Structures are given as C-alpha cells and as structure tokens.
Amino acid sequence: MKPRFLTSHYAWIQGCYWMAYCILLSFSSVYLLDQGFSNTQIGLLLGLSGLLTALLQPFVGARADHLKVLSLGQFAALLILAMLLCTGGLLLLPGQAVQGGLFLSLLILLQLLTSLLYALGMDCVNQGMPLNFGLARGVGAGSYALASTLCGSAATAFGPKCIPVLLGGATLLLLAAALSFRPGTPAKQAAPP
Template identity: 30%
Template sequence: MRRIKSVQVRHQYTLLQCFYWVSSCAIMGFATVFLQYRGLSNTLVGMSIGGAAFISIWMQPFLAGVVEKVRGLSLKKMILLIILAVTAGYLFLGLVPLPKMAIVGVYLVLNTLYNSITPLITAMGMEYMNQGYEVNFCISRGLGSVSYAVSAVVLGQLVEHFFPGILTFAFAGMEILLFTVVVSMQEPESSVVKEEQEPSSSVIEILKGNRPLLLFVAGFGICYMTSSILGTYMINIVRELGGTDGTFGIAAFFCAASEMPAMFLCNYLIRKVSCKKLLKLSSVFFVLRPLVIFLAPNLAVAFLGFALQSLSFGIFTPVSVFFINQELKEKDRVVGQTIFGMVTVGVGSCVGNLAGGFLMDRIGLKTTLGLCVILAAVGFLITQRVRVEETGPRRRILQIESSRAEKKE
C-alpha cells in the first residue's frame, strides 16, 4: 500500500511541475510579447516584471513563514489560494481595457504572486522526499522544462496566427488543470503538523551561519540579473536578428528543452560530484551564454547561446535544491529554498529587468548585452570563492534513500 501511494505521489508531483511550467510560460515567458501588445515600452515592461521580482524579495519569505507558523495552513492550501487569485486577475487584465500604469500595477501583483509558487512547489517536493516518497525532483523538474518548451512553440504559433491576447485564455485553461492536480494531492506531513516543529531560523541567521550559501546567493543573484535580461527581452534579440514572434516561440523551446538532459542526469551527477562543484560549474555557463548571444551574427549562433541554458540554469535549478536540503537543518529548509529564490529570482530578476528595459531604450540592445557579459563574470568570480569539500552531498542522499528503504519495510 505504501508503495502504491508513493508512486501516486510521484506522478502527481510530476504533473504539478508540468502544468505549473506550462502556465508559467503563458504568464511570464511571453510577458514581454503580451505587455508590448498592450502598448508598454521596454522600460514599462521592465518596471512590470522587475517590480514584481522586487516585491517577491519580501513576499516569498513572508509566505514561507506564514506556511511554517500558521496552524492549518499548508503548502498545498497556499498554492491553491495563489492559483485562484492569479487566474482571476489575469483574466481581468486580458479582458478589461486599462491605462498603461494600471496594466503595470495589475501585472506586477499577478507576477509577484505567481513567482511565489515556485519555492513552495520545490519545498513540497523536498518534504515528500524527506518522508520517504519516491519523488524524483530532477526528473519532475526536467519534465516541467520539457512542458514549458513545448508550450512555448505552441503559444508562439498561436500568438503569430491570432493575437497576443489569446495568452490570457491559454493561461486560464492551464490553471484549471493545475488546480485539479493540486487538489488531488495529499498533504506532506511536515506541512500540516506545525505544533511539533522547532521554530525556523530567520533569513539573517541562516545566511550568517552558512558562508557557502551566502556566497552562492550573492554570486547567482548577479548571474540571474543577466539571465533575466536575456529571458525577458529575448523577443528583442530574435527580432533584431530577423526573427518573428513564431521564431521567439522556437527560441523559448530551445532554452527550456535544453535544460532537460542536465535535470534528468541530476541524481546521477550529485552522486559523483558535490553540489558545490556542480554549482560552481554552472556559473561558468552563466558567463558563456550571454557571451555567445552578444557575439552572435545570426539566429543560428544565437540559438546555440540560448541552448547553453542547459549547462547554466539546467544544472543550477535542481542542484541548488539539493544543496539547500544538504546544508540546512530540517526546520530551515523551506525558508532556505525561499532565500535562494528570493535573491536569484527576486533581487536578480528585479534589477535585471528594471535595468535591462531602461538600458535598451537608451543605449540599445548590443551594448546592454555586453554589460550582461561583464555582470555574469562578476557573479562567476563570487561563486568561485566557495570552498569545496570532497565529501559532497552523498551522505545526505544516502540518508534519504535509507529512510525510504526503512519506510518500505
């Protein structure tokens, strides 16, 4: 019976990742296309997306703290509440004519809330794993990237053949499926029984007590500034090199699909190489990716740069999750996952989008891409200051596997 339930949880969590990233593609992957369609300039697009990332800096740890402390409120319930709120808000944004600054404000709120789901889904996966369920986070997250990739192509074709407003309805449809999957999932035990948990540490306490985490947070926060500029304004890069909205969908497919091999191999890699080494390796490709795109004379070379997301973001995303699970005490893991998301997706995306939109409107695309290369190099140098122990995460992984075996018996 335990085996059947474990398999069920694994499949449900995979569907959760898939539907989340498909809907994420509609509301965030095509954000620039949608907002430009509504009449916003690059600067206002940057304000919308960057402002949402800025608020997420406080929203994500706030929500994580609420889930940890409020009795009766679980990760699952918080995710369901956010899904309902964002779906209603995005339909409103797509169907009701609004002034430009109102569009900025509404989208800012919606993007903030939807960004906040990512660390909650990650924390839910880690809780399932720590309780012995056969959840393979790397494969589930990898299939999420595949789903994002396929939806990028489909949405790109829909936008090109119809109009960008269709993204609103595509998002609502995916959210219905996502809501259904989340409702069917059982609660991870540790997200329900709060009265027996030791209080979690504060963000400052966690960062002060873990120098590698602090350095990785700072370094990848800077790297993510460049990554967010490349992602948000990819449509500008594609158009500059002669592409269309349909080509943009294919470019987004390349980026997301390229993550799949690294994510699928994640469990194998972290048994052979420490999480710290893998994170330091991924920072190298956070520099090479903008460099290739900056030097690209045509779309073919630019697509090669987009595909380097496999070895940058593709390694960073799953390995950072295991790094947090390895480095922090159980009581601090939800907040720890949130810290990583808060600084990379939060601070990094905020500064990247705000600065990227402003710079593109004033100094042009090419110069902005050159600055991206310099910023990524700074982030790389910070991550290289982390000392790597040879023991790696193997002990922690074996503890999880041992726990699973005991529970099966």
Template identity: 30%
Template sequence: MESKSLDIRYACIHGFYWMICCAMIGYASVFLLDRGFGNTTIGIVLSISNILAVFGQPAIASYMDKTTKLSLRMLISIILVAIIVLSLILSFISGASIVMVVLTITVFTLMLVLQPFINSLTFAFEKNGIHINFGLARGIGSVAYAVMSLILGNVVAIFSPELLPYFYVGLSLCALLFVYTFYLPGGKDEIVHEEKQEEHDQLSMGQFIKKYKTFMFLLVATVFLFFDHSIINNFFIQVVNHINGNSADMGNAIFLAALLELPTMALFTKLQKKVGCRRMMIISAVFFSVKHVLTYFAVNMMMIYIAQVMQMLAYAVFIPASVYYVRQLVDAHDMNKGQALVTGAMTLASVFASLAGGVLLDALGVSKVLLIGAIISVIGTVFMFFSVEDVDQKEEIAEE
C-alpha cells in the same frame, strides 16, 4: 505504487506551473508590447513583480516554517485561485492603462511567489518517508515549458497576443486540479505537526543569514549568473528581432533549450552521486557564462540555437543542484527559508535585469546590453567557485 502515483501528480504540478511561467514571463514582452507599452515600461512591470516576489517568498516561507494552520498544498491552491480570478479580469482590459499595469504586476507576482513552495512539496513528503523524484518532475516542467513556448509562438504569430490571459486561466485551473489531488496516502495533508511545533528551533531571517554566511555569498553568485539569463528571457523577442527573427523563431529557440533540460534533470540524482553537488553547481555556472557569451556573439538564429543548447548544462543543472544543495546544507526546519532565498536570488536578478534591461535596451541597443550581461555572468561564475561548499562530504560525515 502510491509513490509512482505521487511522482506523476507532482510532475503534472511542475508541468502546468512552468507552462504558466512560459505564458506569463516568457511572453511578457510580446503581451505588453501588443498592449502599447514600451521597453522601459515592460522592464518596470517585470522588475516590480520580481521585487514583490523577492520580499513575498521569504516572508511567506518564514510563516510556513512555523505554522500548523496552513499546509503547502493549501497555500499553493489559494494562490492559484487568485491567479485565475485576476487573469479573467485581465482578459477583459485592453490598451496601455494603469489598471492593466497593476493587474499584470499582481498576476506575475503571485506566479513567481509559487515556485519555492512547489519545490518544497517534495521534501515535505520525504519527512513522511515517501521519496518523490524532484529531478524528473522538474525536467517534465521544462518539457512542458518547451511545448507551451512552441504553441504560443505560433498562436501569437497566427492570431494575437490578446489570447495570453486565457492561457493563464486554463493552465492555472489544470495546475489547481493536480495540487488538489496531491496528498499523502489516506488523504492526509503534508504538514508534519511535531516539527512545526518546535518553535524554539526556528530561526528568524537575520539569524538564518548569520548561521549560513557562506550561503549568502552563493546567493550573490546566483544573482550575477541569473542577471544575463533574465535579460535574455525577459527581452528575448528583442534579441531575436535584432538578428531578423520573429516570435515563431523565439518559440523554437525556447522550445529547444527547455526540451534539452529534461534528460539532465531526469538523470540528476545519478549524476549527483557520481560528480557531487558542489561540482554540479560549478559546472552549471560555467555553462551559464558559455551560453551568455555565445548569445552576445550571435548574428543569426543558428547561433542562437547553439547557445540555447548550453541550457542542458547550465539552467538544467543549476535548478535541481541548488534545490538539493539547500537540502544538504541547511537544517530541515529551515528548508522553506533556504529554498525561498535561492529562488529569491534568481528573482532579484530578474528585478535588476528587468529594470536595467528595459532602460539600457532603449539607450544602448541589444548588442551592448548582451555584452554587459555576459561580463556580469562571468563574474558570477568566478563567485560560484569560491562560495559553494562541499555539502556531499558533510552529508557523508553525517551518515557515519
């Protein structure tokens, strides 16, 4: 019964986190265009946010792997409070100003930094013998993203993008509430002191890279795959406008893709046992490229919707597969580093996509940018075939 309660609370944490992500990153272009910024500036804002997150995630993860002073729950709570305070300030600032840019970058960075630590919460609890269904929780997060996208698409179309910072605040407050109640039976926090005090087992980031060399190539494949994924997500309103769609059409497209993620993520554990983690990673890579190629060839919203359906075997497979892949590949005391590096690779892809995407959109137009992204995505799929290890076989040997 206690495990079910934790499952529900963990699903709610993911739900509200991905709603926040939708409101911030999913509607970043909509928000910043309304404030008077151009595509290039929007790309710079998103890229700086992602660059800061790329460095922030592993740095904080390295600290969290060693410290006994701060739990994941406490860390997440502190970051959410900071987002709430800064978003409130952001809601009172209008127009294209330096202050607006700095505040937006800071809020977006804090949100991006959160992701690997929310993912790691479930494994922190498993160290205490409590299994939490990550796939289901992440699937609920996708549905929440879908619902929020649908709501925001219509709210923005009817009212104004100026309402978005208020969504940042309200959603962060809801997330904070569930994080606050997410603790072990008996009211204990999730820190496992015995393991965290084994400092001689802790690897520096450089030592980690040397130990898991093949994993580094997988991170490169991830960057390539997520480059076009990030371009489409970050500049989706421009893609939709290119085929005569509007913000409501964009909301519907995001809703469709995110809604279809739930069944895949909810059933991931069963699928993994039958197919294996390595094959799941490869399947996701192939369908990422299929989705990106279809988006390039789209001439109307129906073709965009068909491309979005591919999400259920692309992103919906990759996210839980990558989390479980890291769990099976790296040692337990390096878990936070491993999860942070995968998230960091996705974030780094968003850096390149945001920086290059904004400039290329202004210089070349939507169609050529989507072609470049699709080609890079296919290269990433090829990389994935050669970089992912058979961790399922390793786990079987370890169990024997």
C-alpha cells in the same frame, strides 16, 4: 495517494507550473507591447515584480511554515486561485494601469509559488516518500518547451490577446493539480540493525 502515483502527480504540478511560467514571463513583452506598454515600462514592471517578490518571500515562507488549518498544497492553491482571478481580470478589465497592476500581481504570485511548490516536493522526499523530484522537474522543463512552442504558434495565429486565455488554462490545470495532491503517509523506514 498511492506511492507509485506520487511522482506522476508531482510531475503534473511541475508541468503546469512551468507552462504558466513560460506563458507569463516568456510572452510578457508580446502581450504588454500589445497593451500599449513601452519596452522601458515592461522592464520596470518585470524588475519591480522581482523586487517585490524578494520582499514578500520571507513573509510568505513564514506563513507557510506555520500553517495550522491549511496544508502546504492548499496554501499554494490559494495563490494559484489568486492568479486565476488576475488572469480573468486581464481578459475582462481594460486600461493600461489596470492591465499593468494585474500583470504585476501575476508575476509576483507566480514567483512566490516557485518555493512553495518545491517545498511541497521536498517535504515528501524528506519524509521518505517515493518521489522522484528530478524526473518531475524534468517534466516541468519539457512542459516549458511545449508551452513556448504552442503559445508562440497561437500568438502568431490569433494575436497576443490569446496569451491570457492560454495562461488561464495552464493556471486552471495547476490549481486542479495542487488541490488534488495528497501525498499520504511517509514510507516505513527500515529499523536499524
């Protein structure tokens, strides 16, 4: 990847990630209430996802640190692919227990991805590659706001059942961005005088 496109490509990753994050978390109550969950059940589901993510994070981080066959981007892409499969399950598999299990899995996978995607950017920065992390993260924040507006309008117009469709679209874009992210070689360091 050419150095001048590194920040824009990483911004694409951040933008898609925060769009998916917004759709899944900000509209979780809207979707789950439509699926018959109570507010208490939704709160327990969200709390359980945070707890399980905290327990799984050290294991996932250790696996990511010791990758031999896959790059960090490819490892993240596997989690994104699992998210895409769970999103498809939300669309195809009825039943409150199944929906709850799939939604819980999505929440955990999404939260596990946060540190992996940040590590992807920080690895580039640490290797001296010209990546503007702040700009890319700013694109992520703007994408969150855009996704919030679009998803809210779509849910009003088409109902809560459109939320998994929108999540699937954002996740598919994130998968494409992660799979195509190949930062290349570090920038040459100037020799000390």
